[in-house]
Amino acid sequence: MHVAHLSLVDYRSYARVEVPLEPGVTAFVGPNGQGKTNLVEAIGYLATLGSHRVASDAPLVRLGAERAYVRASIVREDGRSALAELEINPGKANRARINRSPATRPRDLLGLLRTVLFAPEDLALVKGDPGERRRFLDELLTARTPRLLGVRQDYDRVLKQRNTLLRTAALARRAGGGRSGALSTLDVWDEHLAAAGAELTYARLDLVAALQPLVDKAYDALSTGGGPIVLDYRSSMSEDPLPTDRAGIHAVLTSAIAAGRAAEVERGQTLVGPHRDDLVLRLGPLPAKGYASHGESWSYALALRLGSYELLRADGGEPVLVLDDVFAELDVTRRARLAEMVAHGEQVLVTAAVAEDVPPALAGARYDVAAGEVRRVEHE
Amino acid sequence: MYEGVVQDLIDELGRLPGVGPKSAQRIAFHLLAADPADVRRLVHALVEVKDKVRFCATCGNVAESEQCRICLDPRRDVAVICVVEESKDVVAIEKTREFRGRYHVLGGAISPIEGVGPDDLRIRELMTRLADGVVTELILATDPNLEGEATATYLARLCKPMGLRVTRLASGLPVGGDLEYADEVTLGRAFEGRRLLDV
Numbered sequence: 001m002h003v004a005h006l007s008l009v010d011y012r013s014y015a016r017v018e019v020p021l022e023p024g025v026t027a028f029v030g031p032n033g034q035g036k037t038n039l040v041e042a043i044g045y046l047a048t049l050g051s052h053r054v055a056s057d058a059p060l061v062r063l064g065a066e067r068a069y070v071r072a073s074i075v076r077e078d079g080r081s082a083l084a085e086l087e088i089n090p091g092k093a094n095r096a097r098i099n100r101s102p103a104t105r106p107r108d109l110l111g112l113l114r115t116v117l118f119a120p121e122d123l124a125l126v127k128g129d130p131g132e133r134r135r136f137l138d139e140l141l142t143a144r145t146p147r148l149l150g151v152r153q154d155y156d157r158v159l160k161q162r163n164t165l166l167r168t169a170a171l172a173r174r175a176g177g178g179r180s181g182a183l184s185t186l187d188v189w190d191e192h193l194a195a196a197g198a199e200l201t202y203a204r205l206d207l208v209a210a211l212q213p214l215v216d217k218a219y220d221a222l223s224t225g226g227g228p229i230v231l232d233y234r235s236s237m238s239e240d241p242l243p244t245d246r247a248g249i250h251a252v253l254t255s256a257i258a259a260g261r262a263a264e265v266e267r268g269q270t271l272v273g274p275h276r277d278d279l280v281l282r283l284g285p286l287p288a289k290g291y292a293s294h295g296e297s298w299s300y301a302l303a304l305r306l307g308s309y310e311l312l313r314a315d316g317g318e319p320v321l322v323l324d325d326v327f328a329e330l331d332v333t334r335r336a337r338l339a340e341m342v343a344h345g346e347q348v349l350v351t352a353a354v355a356e357d358v359p360p361a362l363a364g365a366r367y368d369v370a371a372g373e374v375r376r377v378e379h380e
Numbered sequence: 381m382y383e384g385v386v387q388d389l390i391d392e393l394g395r396l397p398g399v400g401p402k403s404a405q406r407i408a409f410h411l412l413a414a415d416p417a418d419v420r421r422l423v424h425a426l427v428e429v430k431d432k433v434r435f436c437a438t439c440g441n442v443a444e445s446e447q448c449r450i451c452l453d454p455r456r457d458v459a460v461i462c463v464v465e466e467s468k469d470v471v472a473i474e475k476t477r478e479f480r481g482r483y484h485v486l487g488g489a490i491s492p493i494e495g496v497g498p499d500d501l502r503i504r505e506l507m508t509r510l511a512d513g514v515v516t517e518l519i520l521a522t523d524p525n526l527e528g529e530a531t532a533t534y535l536a537r538l539c540k541p542m543g544l545r546v547t548r549l550a551s552g553l554p555v556g557g558d559l560e561y562a563d564e565v566t567l568g569r570a571f572e573g574r575r576l577l578d579v
Contacts, residue, residue, distance in 0.1 A: 149565075154526060158530075161491060162492070168492060185492075185497060185530070192529065
């Protein structure tokens, strides 16, 4: 799929901007702080209903404006086009329209446009907390299988209920006695935690297995040795490798919950489950976090995104690839290799501070971005 | 802001569920313009409902006497109890005319976040009803959300040793709808709960 037209109103630095786009490579070039990333961020927001840069919506709306609009006309694999529109209302519910008719929920937009976005913030995938990597896995999961969004939301909700129960029970115990019935429903929450948790864990393991060879291949192309890449899913449920079937994982999680009960009641929170897991990124024998150099970490993070891209491509429904400010960090050889890997994508959007950073193999359409204006540069 | 009593009325109306400030204002001005007899009738209905309606001693449904109409009806099957969260769920199920047993209204669902535990629901009353062995089937018709499911699981565990048949309402696709408009979660559930076609 590709985006044929992007239109922004009161989004970040843009009062209004219209950007016609084509399949193939498009580069947005301009000095820092001129609004290149805002363009690709908006496309990413439409695809995932979240920004890769900020957690809240308020910064997305231009100063002084009440709401922002992002509109994209998307051409899908079967040649049909769809118009996706999103009204971003900070602090209130966002509103979506598909082909000019209001959608029941913004969530209905998901799946209409698929993107894989790499940005400098992704360095946190390698260097950051486990939460970053869990989010990476879960976002890719829901992009592949939208149903799993429901599973994840169920899991989060069970977790919240269960933690509240444990906290209340811990407080009551400390106060001396209290209602003995406070924990009578814990078994029930255990059961629901195990069911949703096993499903989520199973899906993550399945994803990691599919992703691993693709990330390894991408890293190999981007770097000069140091590999192989091993994606090692570390579960809070067990030191041993997890079973590969759903029922087996369910059994392990159920017994881990039972074994940890005393500690959980003591601490007043849920200590086992996919919300405490990590994806350890190994480079050769060592974990990348703490051992990999800056350049290696950068390549690793990029390889994770490129692997995701290849995975979604293999599933059918080629996503739009967005490479935000990636070239400045790579040397000439690696730039060329990266260019070679992505040049045949249906649509690749790149941003760069200077035109020279964009490798010749990615010579496509070019836009100059300066002072909130986006101007097409005609090739001489 | 309006003066005195008008604003008081708007504030009171605004506290009702589903009524925002704009709607509250509209209703208030409608009442101001309405025939005094109409308004008195409304006031009368409001006072009556608070004075007369109580909750059925057996099932917890709204009732006008000690017991509700359903519990008093001798034609209803005493061997089956359908457990629901709220009285309005009884009305919804009654409309189907499919169910001929009796009800038990819990008054909510288990939700630690909202501070609702089993002791805050009419579960003890349910156990008392089940104790005499007349009831053979318990249908759990709590809401198909997480809290409703958790409440159903809790009750199922509690009732299992009593040798009852405990069933849960099916969840899945709405009848008369289009498959393409079903959300992923519902459609996923419907796949899980698919059944063999007997032909």
